[in-house]
Amino acid sequence: MKIKGSADEILNNLAEITDQPYEKAKEWKKLSGSKVIGLFPMHFPEELIHAARILPVLLQESDEPVTAGHAYYYPFFCGLSRSVIDQAAKGYLDFLDGFMAGDYCIQVVGAGEVLGVLLRKANSMFFRLPVGNQSWTLADITQGLKEIKRDIETFSGEEISDEAIRESIRIYNMNRGLIRKLYEIKSLNPWILNSREIVTIIKSSMVIPKDEHNTILTSLLQVLPNRKVSQKEGVRVFVSGSLCGAPKYDILSMIEQSGAIVVGDDLFHGYRYVSTDINEEMEPLEAIAAHYLEKNKDVPCPTRCDPTTDWPQYLIDSMRKHEAEKLVILMAKYCEPHMFFYPDIKEALEKAGIPHLLIEMEHEVVSLEALRTRIEAFIEMK
Numbered sequence: 001m002k003i004k005g006s007a008d009e010i011l012n013n014l015a016e017i018t019d020q021p022y023e024k025a026k027e028w029k030k031l032s033g034s035k036v037i038g039l040f041p042m043h044f045p046e047e048l049i050h051a052a053r054i055l056p057v058l059l060q061e062s063d064e065p066v067t068a069g070h071a072y073y074y075p076f077f078c079g080l081s082r083s084v085i086d087q088a089a090k091g092y093l094d095f096l097d098g099f100m101a102g103d104y105c106i107q108v109v110g111a112g113e114v115l116g117v118l119l120r121k122a123n124s125m126f127f128r129l130p131v132g133n134q135s136w137t138l139a140d141i142t143q144g145l146k147e148i149k150r151d152i153e154t155f156s157g158e159e160i161s162d163e164a165i166r167e168s169i170r171i172y173n174m175n176r177g178l179i180r181k182l183y184e185i186k187s188l189n190p191w192i193l194n195s196r197e198i199v200t201i202i203k204s205s206m207v208i209p210k211d212e213h214n215t216i217l218t219s220l221l222q223v224l225p226n227r228k229v230s231q232k233e234g235v236r237v238f239v240s241g242s243l244c245g246a247p248k249y250d251i252l253s254m255i256e257q258s259g260a261i262v263v264g265d266d267l268f269h270g271y272r273y274v275s276t277d278i279n280e281e282m283e284p285l286e287a288i289a290a291h292y293l294e295k296n297k298d299v300p301c302p303t304r305c306d307p308t309t310d311w312p313q314y315l316i317d318s319m320r321k322h323e324a325e326k327l328v329i330l331m332a333k334y335c336e337p338h339m340f341f342y343p344d345i346k347e348a349l350e351k352a353g354i355p356h357l358l359i360e361m362e363h364e365v366v367s368l369e370a371l372r373t374r375i376e377a378f379i380e381m382k
């Protein structure tokens, strides 16, 4: 792919990658002769798989309506899990040599089981992730990582050294750091990247080799400050939610076309993915385990049963930090962890006098025109 060029050219190239998110992985597999493992978002140890010289690819929700997948999964489960099953049922995931699911959310547990049926040739791995945070949790996650490391070693036929994990952690930390630099530039000049471009940058990072993505981002950071953008007044908006699946681009564009500037987010295809680095000095598996716990402090995650997870307060604090006036919550329909937290978020926002708009995102087509009216009315509201 073209790595050098203007900011527009680089961003267009990244958008092409995300339009066909698995094509680069297939190409990489052909050229390298190595394996590809598909991971359900949001918590699996990409670094550990990378250290085994396997390409980890985060499974993405596709734009295609669910058809073949109806035979295998419930219509009242979230769009991401249904879409992944549908893609597998249609043969789109046959290039995967393995996949990893886990138990942080009931819909991922079930989707992992169904993938095992649909992708018979792929190696199925299950990563047990404690969702609480007790005195024994760190040791428990580290033990789980040791078990999954053994599984990956058996699968790849090679031992994974501590040095290899450290090197992968370094590459992944670099990627997170480069994306955070883009956020810093955007915080000084919010027009320089729109929210669709931010999501595209992060989504592309999830599906191509990280070292290649680091090279692309390094080029982008050099040319981005020269990008010519028209600056206009806008209502400062923070966007929250959209767990696991990327938010629909149409919705993000509508928010901005309605006169808003997105000044911050906690999306998984957003700041949540890059908020927290892994400690490079610690014993590497323990460092990955600690990262899982740490990132919940930086950007609280509703998949945790941790009483200290205060997502509502995090949102209020983040909005103050970004001087955001309004909050748009994107909730994937049937996403239980998000639905569970929403009443508390609503109550806290109302108490703090912060206006918010809840948009339930359905995998299938929503009436975009009706949604446009709601978004416009919300942004215009004084």
Ligand code: SF4
Binding pocket: 078, 079, 080, 081, 105, 106, 107, 108, 243, 244, 245, 303, 332, 334, 335, 336, 337, 338
């Ligand atoms: S956390 Fe929500 S979006 Fe993610 S798999 Fe579970 S239900 Fe789906």
